[in-house]
Amino acid sequence: MTIPYRCTLGLLAAAALAAAGPAGAQDPWPAKTIRFVVPFAAGGANDLMARAAAEGASKALGQTVLVENRPGAGGTVGADLVARSAPDGYTFLISAAGVISNSMIKKSMPFKDDALVPVAMIGLAPSVIVVQKNAPYKDLRDFVEASKKGTGFNFATAGTGSTPHFVAELLNVKYGARLQPVPYKSGSESTTAVLGGQVEGTSEASIIALPHIVQDGKFKPLATTWTQRISAYPQLSTAVEQGFADLQIAHWAGVHAPRGTPDAILDKVAAAVDKAMKDPAAAAKLKQVGIEPVGGTRADFIKFVDAERRRLGEIVKAAKMQEK
Numbered sequence: 001m002t003i004p005y006r007c008t009l010g011l012l013a014a015a016a017l018a019a020a021g022p023a024g025a026q027d028p029w030p031a032k033t034i035r036f037v038v039p040f041a042a043g044g045a046n047d048l049m050a051r052a053a054a055e056g057a058s059k060a061l062g063q064t065v066l067v068e069n070r071p072g073a074g075g076t077v078g079a080d081l082v083a084r085s086a087p088d089g090y091t092f093l094i095s096a097a098g099v100i101s102n103s104m105i106k107k108s109m110p111f112k113d114d115a116l117v118p119v120a121m122i123g124l125a126p127s128v129i130v131v132q133k134n135a136p137y138k139d140l141r142d143f144v145e146a147s148k149k150g151t152g153f154n155f156a157t158a159g160t161g162s163t164p165h166f167v168a169e170l171l172n173v174k175y176g177a178r179l180q181p182v183p184y185k186s187g188s189e190s191t192t193a194v195l196g197g198q199v200e201g202t203s204e205a206s207i208i209a210l211p212h213i214v215q216d217g218k219f220k221p222l223a224t225t226w227t228q229r230i231s232a233y234p235q236l237s238t239a240v241e242q243g244f245a246d247l248q249i250a251h252w253a254g255v256h257a258p259r260g261t262p263d264a265i266l267d268k269v270a271a272a273v274d275k276a277m278k279d280p281a282a283a284a285k286l287k288q289v290g291i292e293p294v295g296g297t298r299a300d301f302i303k304f305v306d307a308e309r310r311r312l313g314e315i316v317k318a319a320k321m322q323e324k
Contacts, residue, residue: 029089029265030063036255038094039078041071045125045188045205045291050094052286052293053122056276057269066127067094074098074159079256083111087260092119093271095256097152097163097249100309104316105161107323116256120270121301123277123286123293124252125205126226127163128236130212130219132194136199140223140242143201144177153200154176156190159183160323163251164190166312167203167225169319174246194219205251206230206290226250231287252294254301270298 033058038050047069053270070078075098082093091098093116103109129140134138137143149152157164160183171177172253182199190192190202191209195218203225210233212219223239224230225247239247255273257266277295286293 029268030061032090033064033066034061034089035091036065036067036094037082037091038069039071039075039096039098040069041051041186042069045207045251046094046096046253047213048207048289049122049125049286050293052282052291053094053253053255053273053276053288056279056282058271060272060275061268074102074161076102079116080110082256082258083115085258087258087262089257089261089265091258091268093256094122095254097166097308097312098161099256100305101161101312101316104313105321105323115259117259117261117266118264118301118305119255119257119298120273121294121296121304122253122255122273123291123295124226124250125207125291126224126228126230126250127141127167127203128206128209128213128224128230128240129167129201129203129222130194130209131201131222132197133218133220134176135220137220137222139237140239143222144171144175147178147200148176152180154182154198156193156199156202157183158187158190159185161321162187163249164203165321166249166315167247167299168313169321170247170249171244173315173318175244177191201300206232210290223247226290226292230290231292232290254305266298270296271302289298 033115036050036054038047043062050067054067058065070081075096079093079144082091085091104112131137137146155168165181168179168181172179187208191204192208193199194202213221221236223242224236225239229238274295277293283293
């Protein structure tokens with residue numbers, strides 16, 4: 001073999017290696033469809049926020065973002081699926097408060113808290129405390145004071161550890177209310193229980209409660225439990241405005257990823273979700289049904305998750321919400 005021929009082969013090999021990139025390198029992300037796993041049934045607040053985020057993120061990332069519903073066990077089934085998925089940036093969880101609180105309450109969990117890492121906040125559906133339309137209570141303070149008399153009130157929840165459960169226990173622990181949480185399988189069942197008079201009240205996501213307030217008038221709203229009034233129903237005051245400073249809770253949706261997903265990918269997803277939530281058309285669409293778009297950075301969401309974990313953990317212990 002002549003020297004010039006050897007040099008030519010060497011140059012060709014070097015060029016091939018340079019084109020291939022570093023050993024083990026993959027196609028630029030995202031190279032295929034991304035999954036957003038919703039751990040609840042279709043049609044609820046979490047699902048609607050997931051679809052809005054998926055649509056916007058798909059445009060920002062230039063790749064299809066598919067929403068997949070995997071309901072069960074208060075969100076644990078879907079969360080476990082994502083926790084066990086490859087950390088390659090193609091499977092994400094549309095998270096809710098249960099991602100934080102389930103491990104505090106349940107006797108056992110199929111995965112550890114650190115198996116999922118916060119990526120981005122999507123938005124939130126403020127909770128609305130409601131009673132029957134002909135109930136005698138004019139506001140939340142009136143309802144709480146009335147509950148302290150006699151045997152107290154039954155308060156429907158969507159199960160142990162659900163947002164309505166936390167609303168009831170926050171009022172019990174912080175303000176001396178006498179509310180007995182009554183677990184139902186879903187928010188729709190607890191809503192039906194209030195309408196049928198089986199319980200005195202409940203707290204439900206704005207997207208579910210508002211139609212029964214604005215459209216058919218079957219509910220009387222007492223307060224919203226977030227820090228700001230609902231854009232779609234600004235005439236309803238917040239619990240904070242009524243003197244319940246610690247009653248700040250909502251049905252929120254965020255994005256979590258399997259631990260080990262590269263930071264560069266997480267940053268891109270967070271930026272895409274933030275862009276989606278700041279799109280005027282998408283924001284208006286969400287606000288119209290009672291959902292408040294949030295977005296923000298990864299750091300913002302990590303801070304929010306850490307604060308919620310501390311705050312909800314205190315209520316879990318004080319109210320003894322752990323499963324026996």
